Structure formats: C-alpha cells, structure tokens
Amino acid sequence: MAADLDPVIHAPARLTLMTMLNAVSEAEFATLRDRLEVSDSVLSKHVSALVDAGYVKTKKGTHQGRRTTWIALTRRGRKALERHVAALRELIDGV
Amino acid sequence: MTAVRTPPGSDEAIAAAFGALTFTGAWVGFGSGPWPAVAFVASAVLLFATAYHQQRRFRDANGVWIAGAVWASGPHPGRRPRRARAALIAGWLALFLAANALAGHGAWWLTAACAIAAALWVWWTSRWWMRLWREEHGGG
Numbered sequence: 001m002a003a004d005l006d007p008v009i010h011a012p013a014r015l016t017l018m019t020m021l022n023a024v025s026e027a028e029f030a031t032l033r034d035r036l037e038v039s040d041s042v043l044s045k046h047v048s049a050l051v052d053a054g055y056v057k058t059k060k061g062t063h064q065g066r067r068t069t070w071i072a073l074t075r076r077g078r079k080a081l082e083r084h085v086a087a088l089r090e091l092i093d094g095v
Numbered sequence: 096m097t098a099v100r101t102p103p104g105s106d107e108a109i110a111a112a113f114g115a116l117t118f119t120g121a122w123v124g125f126g127s128g129p130w131p132a133v134a135f136v137a138s139a140v141l142l143f144a145t146a147y148h149q150q151r152r153f154r155d156a157n158g159v160w161i162a163g164a165v166w167a168s169g170p171h172p173g174r175r176p177r178r179a180r181a182a183l184i185a186g187w188l189a190l191f192l193a194a195n196a197l198a199g200h201g202a203w204w205l206t207a208a209c210a211i212a213a214a215l216w217v218w219w220t221s222r223w224w225m226r227l228w229r230e231e232h233g234g235g
Contacts, residue, residue, distance in 0.1 A: 031158025
C-alpha cells in the first residue's frame, strides 16, 4: 500500500500544488505562489522537481500585461496524482 | 484553487450567445432563403468567440485557465459539477429541440420564448457549476 504513495508528490506543498493544478488547465506562477503562501524560490524548487518527474510542464506567457510562467499538469502527472490520492484514501480508511 | 471569481457580465454574454444559437438553429430548419443559414453560422461563431473572450477574462481575473477540455473531462474530486454540466447540456439540447418543433409549426413567438429560456437555463446552470467548483476547491 505504502508503495503506491508517490514520494515526489507526498510533500504537503507539492501535493497542494498538484491538487490546485488538477482543477484547472493551467495556472500562473504568482497565483500559485500566493495561494500556497511560499516564496518564489520555494515554489520554483517544487515546480522543478515536478517537471523533472514529468508531472508538470511550464511555458512562458503573459498575465495582466507582464511576462510570467504558466504551469500545468501533464497527463502523467494527473495519473500519478490519482494513484497517490487513491493510496492515501486506502491508508486513511484503515485508521 | 481559492477565491476565483467570474468577471462581471461573463455568464450573461455566454447565455445570450446560446440563446441566439437556439433561435437561429430553429430558423435554419424552417426558414426560407439563405439568411437563416447565415444567421446560424454567425451566431455559432459569436458563441465560440464570446466563450473564448470570457475565458480570457476569467484567466486575467484569476490567474488560472479552465479550457474546454478540462471543463468537459471534469477532473473534480466530487461529482456534483459533472451533474451541473450534464444538466446544462441536456437542458439546452431539450430547449433547442423544442424551439425547432415550435418553429416547424410556425409558432415563432414561442420559438423566441424557448430561445430566451435556453439562455436563462445556460446562465443559471453555469453559475451553479461555478458555485460547486468554488465549493469543491475551497474558494470564496
């Protein structure tokens, strides 16, 4: 059961980030930073780790007239999140 | 995501475009000459353009983008937004078919009433969907 928990997603900030991204097609960097209440560098590190795992992708774009980064879950990331959440639910059911 | 908000007038603009599509859809089946087809194509283009424009406004207001694919596939932990979305589509389709049937009998005032009802239905169900979406994602 524990083997189904994904260590890349399991950190609270990453799990929150993945959950936020699961509800939308993509989200802007500053929006995620503000809602996670973390610094730019902390969010960058989490995003980089998730990009390396192939769970999220980034692209440059604009928001309200300024250049920014848009972040989105990949198909692999959605599947990984689904598996992780299912494993968590199974674990919690045993409590 | 928290505290997403729909830009003012967004739901109304999309609902009006759906209403126009409903009426011209009935007109194209039972009207004569090229104008019904022209009006139908124009209202379909208007609907897509309006929906896209309002999505852009939503993106600018909230810093998130909810594309049609995500809206359609519905990656929600709960199932209530899916129900709202299915209700929106099924209700609009029923009113579209009713408008067509009424136009077939030459009841144009009732066809127009159906188109208005379709617009109101889309407006109401889209707000319902957004409210559920906010609830599921913890937002204001």
